[in-house]
Amino acid sequence: MFANRTGIRETNERTVLSVILNEGPLSRAQLSEKIGLNKASVSAIVKTLIDQQLIKEVGIGESTIQGGRKPIMLELNKAAGFAISVDIGHDYIDTMVHYLDGSTLKRKLLPFRVVEKATITADLVTILQEITAQLPESPFGIVGMTIAIHGIIHNNAIDFTPVYDFSDFPLAEELEKHLDYPIFLENEANLLALSEHAKNSAFSNLVCISIHAGVGAGIIMNDQLYTGENGLSGEIGHMIVQVNGNPCTCGGNGCLQTYSSEKVLLDTYRELSGNKEAIIPDVYRAYAKNDALAMKLINNMIDYLTIAVHNIITLYNPRVIAIHSEISRLLPEFPEKIKHKLPHLTSANIQMKHASLGEEAILFGAAVVTIANFLEVPRFELKK
Ligand SMILES: [Zn+2]
The missing domain is CATH 3.30.420.40 (ATPase, nucleotide binding domain)
Structure with a gap:
């Protein structure tokens, strides 16, 4: 199994990252005000996150009503790594590579596929090699993959799938023999709900x-x-x-x-x-x-x-x-x-x-799972 990253990042660091991800670009002063942390603490966390290449300084914001120096704005370094989403339907495999803000780098839909456990691992490994070839250079590379399964998933394992023969098939473990990033399995309708919630957090x-x-x-x-x-x-x-x-x-x-x-x-x-x-x-x-x-x-x-x-x-x-x-x-x-x-x-x-997210909604829900796990953020709003 993959190492669950939860708990590696400190609470305040997670909060700062979450606010920048969901509400950025923001200045250090705006972050301090939104989070209720003093400016010195915010500046220290921002420095850590910049050193990790997870956020970056982007241009100059507006000065306040009182005037003064125009602040430097901060936003997520969305190209610091990439998330992969896969939707395995009864006769198709749909894939997407995302930036860390959930937006799309590329999508590939493979319709009219034979989907069965005898061939799925080799099939997916080949497809993943194709879609991840020539990804831009990035500090974190591929940060994880979430696969939508049309069936019942419990504890990252497939309990029952009526539309293909994956019931009790250890898909995540089989793929981990070939891939060196975390792999999550989730029911496709659950991913749909996660994408809708990330798009409409109200x-x-x-x-x-x-x-x-x-x-x-x-x-x-x-x-x-x-x-x-x-x-x-x-x-x-x-x-x-x-x-x-x-x-x-x-x-x-x-x-x-x-x-x-x-x-x-x-x-x-x-x-x-x-x-x-x-x-x-x-x-x-x-x-x-x-x-x-x-x-x-x-x-x-x-x-x-x-x-x-x-x-x-x-x-x-x-x-x-x-x-x-x-x-x-x-x-x-x-x-x-x-x-x-x-x-x-x-x-x-x-x-x-x-x-809200049309034909690609399930893939965006998968991105939410992968990215929220990697960044360890408590909240994720899809801006697409
Ligand atoms: Zn029934």
């Missing part, structure tokens, strides 16, 4: 719903990711929405993901339309032309999602529920359609919206 209680081959939710309660006792929390794809309903991979019947996943939408559309090659944008285009089949299938998907959203609100009472899926990105009114179907009790105070 939302202390939020739920993100990710719809792909399955359906999952990431839950932020009181500004913390909630994963439950064994990482099962948020597995809403297995919330039962129909008595004696469709059989599910979990062994149950009537689970949400057998009605509202994109895979079910696409499989049903392909079968009933006769267009075996159809992709999600084809279903959207048919819907936009008022095609009866596409309208029926999408409305059915929304009906079952509405049951799930209602249940989520009764359990967690979030301020916001954000939806993340290809079909919802094509249909701007998708979240509002769910809201309109909710009964008064649960529709009254909920904001239904799209996930």
